Amino acid sequence: MSCTCSSTYDIDQAAIGYGQALDRTTRRIVLCAGTGCLSAGALKVRDALVRQIADAGLPIVVELKAEDEARGIQVGLSGCQGFCQQGPLVTVLPENLLYCKVTEADVPEIVATTLVGGKPVDRLLYRDNGGQACRGPAEIPFYSQQSRIVLAQCGVIDPESLEAYCHAGGYRQARRAWRDLGDKELCDLIAASGLRGRGGGGFPTGRKWEACRIQQSAVKYIICNADEGDPGAFMNRSVMEGNPHSVLEGMMIAAKAIGATAGWVYLRAEYPLAVKRVKRAVADAEAAGLLGDDVFGTGRGFRITVMEGAGAFVCGEETALIASIEGHRGMPKPKPPFPAEKGLWNKPTVINNVETLAMVPLILDMGVEAFRARGTKGSPGTKTFALTGHVANTGLIEVPFGCTLRQIVFDIGGGVVMDGKVCGEEAFKAVQIGGPSGGCLTREHLDLKLDYDSLRGVGAMVGSGGMVVMNTKTCMVDVARFFMTFTTAESCGKCVPCREGTRQMLAMLDEVVGGRADEGTLARLADVAQTVQIASLCGLGKTAPSPVLSTMRLFKDEYLAHVVAKRCPTRTCKALSPPEIDAEICKGCGLCIKACPVGAISGERKQAHRIDYAKCISCGACITSCKFKAVA
Amino acid sequence: MSTACAPAPATPRAQFARVTEILDHHERDPARLVPILQEVQEAYRYLPQEVMAYVATALDLPPSKVFGVATFYAHFALAPKGKYVIKLCDGTACHVKESVPILDALRKRLGLSEAKKTTDDQLFTVETVSCLGACGLAPVVLINEDVHGQMTPQSAVRLVEGIVAQEAKP
Amino acid sequence: MTTTATQTLTIDGRAVSIAQDRNLLEAIRRSGIDLPTFCYHSELSVYGACRLCVVEVEGRGVQASCSITPEPGMVVRTATPQLRKLRKTTLELLLANHDGHCTTCDKAARCRLEDLSRRLGVDRVRFQRTAAPKPADRSSPAVHREMGKCILCGDCVRVCSEVQGVGALDFAFRGSDTVVQPAFGRGLGDADCVHCGQCSRVCPTGALVPASDVEAAWEAFGDPQRTVVVQIAPAVRVALAETLDLPAGGDAFGILCAALRRLGADAVYDTGFTADLTIVEEANEFVKRVQGSGPLPMFTSCCPSWVAYAEKFQPDLLPNLSTCKSPQQMFGALARKLLPAHHGCDPKDLTVISVMPCTAKKFEATRPEFSTDGRRDVDLVLTTQEIGRLIAGSGLDLKTVTPEQPDLPFGMKTGAGILFGNSGGVTEAVLRYAAAVLGDGRLKHHEFTEVRGPEGTRIASVDVGGQTLHVAVVSGLANAKRLLAEVKAGRVKADLIEVMACPGGCVGGAGQPVDHVGTARACRAAGIFAADRAEVMRNSAENPAVGELYREHLEKPNSHQAHDLLHTHYHPRRRLGDLDLLLTTGEQRDRLLVQACLGTSCHLRGGQPMVHALVAAVEARGLHDRVDVRATFCLERCGEGPNVRVGERVVSSATVETVLAAIDEALVQA
């Protein structure tokens, strides 16, 4: 029998109470209240729903409480459901109908047709590529092709309710870890699961914990790295907004395993909603006595502090993050010593990513075997990705390791988008994976089984999970330059190769897109890239050249077109995209000839005109001169 | 329409009292420098030198260190920002969905540039950020706390016009 | 017992035993390979930023050797083609962002960047020049900054905070905008800097250099109208040789005398003379304090950086500082009073030049209290480096110069005076003097080895004349700060505390020749001891010229006349220039200015709640339209805080009532 200290919150009782309250509801409507749907007006829809349900005389339950005997329709909020592009999302239970892009104006119809009439509102349902209406997630390929574990509860439970988390099974594994499992046993268990860090490096989590566990120190720390600075990635944001308690539970288990006495969540300030929800979760867990001086009646304490970042990508790097918590400039330090030996305030410290930690209670719950049943041998389990860019369904997804790019882009993502249309493989150019530290995957990699090792093998990396799909109209030099702009701006400036090398690389890429480069530039670019990669102090510098090296290798022709032919094949780089005359439209009126200051245009009257690019200075005068819009 | 920043304490005295309160709340712990500066910036909308000097004295830190920290992190501003801070996302997802033309349009409309980020009437500040975590809605513009997704140069400029019109009302 | 096999690692194919090396870099250097570095400094924490010290470690790839620990069995390569290329590209990247005007650079020929570029064969820069011109900062009398030459190695930042505990310099901004600078980008002369110059000593480039007065010196020497007298500080003699690439530690005093005369000096004196005088004054002051006339422990005051540090950071200790001027300024004061007559020149034509190992002495000479009739007592302070440059500029070949004696009377010194060049020297000189005066059984040339040694802090109890004296010797201001905390907490007992700002004392001064290898200081220290031993007179009590000075002009130690000439007073100083924080707003112009101090001392004395109450009271009385209340940082009366300046008047130990009363009074007058 488990002890029931009066001061300690009774998880089981809370879960039962919440369950009973749920059972009393006649119907539940869940609105997505993640950043995306909120910005699209989710709260207005919620207010309208509440108002109109009441107006329709239907009973309504505002908050689910054990003690509250009320029955009726409950209108609740959830975290991001991953399909932000289609937001605001409204789910109606028990039918599990998913309405997309709902506005206030749609509410009367929802009330009348669904809530009163019991029928779906067809026009609000998602339509797949074939135009078929899908009733709920099970029929929507975006969801049905996924394998949601970490995200399973995101978008389902109320992220601001401790009871809801308990009802979903929450805090059971933390209790088990603190009461029934030994620290070594926990480290071994996580090691056996093969869990690898989801923060980018893919380092085995069990090994990291064990390295910290064996340190002799009365004080140790666990830090949750929630700095997610990777542009184009928002996996961690969604987990924190949608299921913040799962992260705290993971931290508690890690704390028990390594002997940590305090925890920190270093959270990006650009995520105000995540900050709010995690702080709320910490406060609730503290109020309930789950966090505090006596965790689960073990007599041992554990508390969590939330610190907001202040706008520095490099603070995602472990030593920089530690410096930042300690009140310094976030400049990385050489490793070793590793944080596991000397971390925060020189005490042994484990730093884990949000997703890594959120995965921990799930592994304890499902067991090592079940976890390993997903994914590949070297990379067990699932991984979340932020699927963005030129893809039909942008959003947050979770797939097992070992699935292919094709499945992600075409099955889940619904195909490549170009010029506003959903296209097939022919429009697919590349996927940039791993953000500014990662590389590109191209058509030849569509069937590669994705995991930590296979990606490293092709010069890319899993990274934190940003996955940007690019269509054939994307200029890869421009993409490389974009990442270089980012890393140059985010370099902390400490070590020479990164500080000076990234700015030189950027300067050379500027020359390339500006038409001022030659092949010598490319050679120098590669040379500096190599120095920055090998000699930089921290991961930021060491990986900053990856996008450049990767695109130079995979899209060499495109680079050469920029420097030799002085043409940007996708006409993205302005200086290398002189106007073109569309022969179909050109009437041969000759106005452009007069407009051209350098006499670059010629042509017979009433015949399509031509531009002599050896003379053209890309001034654009011909574009404005043409009345028929033949020049672009 | 967009809401303005939470009102900063109005009088110098109230601001000063607020800073002292912040310092006390953090127990004058030098390790809390970053959160202290974050809160101080809320009170003043930027970090005036004298206030940094005061924080340095109160925390017994060299002022050069406080300045070093304040200039390291992008969120800290050394000059007052406008009433409406427009953050244009130039993260990967937004970039490939053409965020740059939006930036150009906004800067053009407000007479701003890379170097000049705040309008002379202190109404607008335009800056870029890398990913607001709303990539599904790319390209994204944040005006103070409000996220606006799937922007175009035209719609972004319309948002600005809306604010200008609203501000022009007595 | 079994003998443990010596553990070894392999460096470039040769086995090297593992010793107490702090890191792999030191092991490699010990094995005879001088790996290039910028950001590694044995006195400072490891920073790991320049990436020049890269090596290949088998199984671990390319690593910065300064940042890893040597381990048995490690196989290390230091000069593969890959490493050469990495280093060269890294240097090239640095040079692309470097204002490389070597010909006009203060560090030329002593510059690590220049040296390494040559050694590594960087013969061109393939990259775009990014160096933007940055204005030089010449606001400090001690150290000049030229940030266009900074390579951001961070050595100066670390020395200023780790060794000096000051933190006047830090990094600001980030990425390629990063700069090293004082708070808020102010000039160094406007910052909390104490002028020790240690930052310029460790700077590998010409970004931080001692301020130069070489031009003014040329002018003075060349002016026939002037009578130029030069004093030479003890630590200079053991370092000058290095400017000629001769080994450190040799005694070059005689040569320097001769050279200075050839340059145009009318007389060459020895600061060792006023060092002896200092000992007499200070020892007698100390005795008086022990007898109850002043606070103990007594601190020495001959290091101007330490004095500035105490004024800025430890104002409560100022009464404990010896009131003796430093030997340089004692010399200056005496020179102004006695030398015009001695040389038969018009007082205004007397030019006093010091040759010092020190940048802070440049600052000290500018202090207004060290002037006679509105004229600086010491007109010019030249460092050892500068004197080397003057000699070089004159074309004089020192090898052809025969050593000469200094002039009398101020050229007369004892070995004790020479000891001033080392940390612990003042203490030893005082102990010798006390032993002689108290008729101690010991020889008057006794060497008090307990106060010698390379450590930054030494604490000793010495029996002199039947009495036990507790002395502490400390060099490096961070060490001083730690020691002060111990003394204040009562954990260390000391009656006399000698503080020297530079590690090792003046032999390690920032005006000394550039020493990138870091071995010169120990040689110079040994040279000081040797020079002491070479003297016949080694006790300040023996200096006949000092005795004569008292007889003819000063009566006796600590006399009224001696006080006038040889002693001074200290006052708290604000660390930062003007910075006022507005606390009230009002319509009226010309409001009465009220500045409430929130500097550290006033803060600790309850300034802050008082200020809040004051502003509230001012507003409650509706005075804010007439009174402009601001917070300020130090009104330089820290001992009496909290202080509030009301108009012209400073209200000390201020309360809301006393300040309001002062405001009322000022408003009535207006």
Ligand SMILES: Cc1cc2nc3c(=O)[nH]c(=O)nc-3n(C[C@H](O)[C@H](O)[C@H](O)COP(=O)(O)O)c2cc1C
């Ligand atoms: C420049 C840089 C930025 C990083 N940013 C993040 C981040 O935002 N979130 C994160 O979890 N890890 C980030 N990392 C990786 C972390 O340093 C660290 O490896 C990770 O948090 C460890 O957690 P894990 O083992 O659970 O993956 C970053 C690394 C570097 C070099």
Ligand code: SF4
């Ligand atoms: S690699 Fe870049 S971010 Fe990392 S320490 Fe060096 S300069 Fe800073």
Ligand code: SF4
């Ligand atoms: S102006 Fe237009 S239509 Fe006329 S010739 Fe030129 S391109 Fe053709």
Ligand code: SF4
């Ligand atoms: S862009 Fe200018 S130069 Fe080129 S063809 Fe048109 S008008 Fe002529």
Ligand code: SF4
């Ligand atoms: S710092 Fe060195 S490399 Fe630079 S200009 Fe001066 S001497 Fe030349």
Ligand code: SF4
């Ligand atoms: S080395 Fe060459 S560049 Fe330098 S001063 Fe001599 S001639 Fe001029």
Ligand code: SF4
């Ligand atoms: S002179 Fe001394 S105190 Fe001043 S900045 Fe340099 S090291 Fe710091």
Ligand code: SF4
């Ligand atoms: S000023 Fe000199 S010591 Fe300081 S960082 Fe720059 S180069 Fe290094």
Ligand code: SF4
């Ligand atoms: S220790 Fe000597 S050289 Fe250093 S600052 Fe003091 S007096 Fe000058």
Ligand code: FES
């Ligand atoms: S915010 Fe609603 S689906 Fe992402």
Ligand code: FES
């Ligand atoms: S890239 Fe713009 S919100 Fe993520």
Ligand code: FES
């Ligand atoms: S000496 Fe090792 S990195 Fe600078």
Ligand code: FES
């Ligand atoms: S702190 Fe110096 S007078 Fe207030």
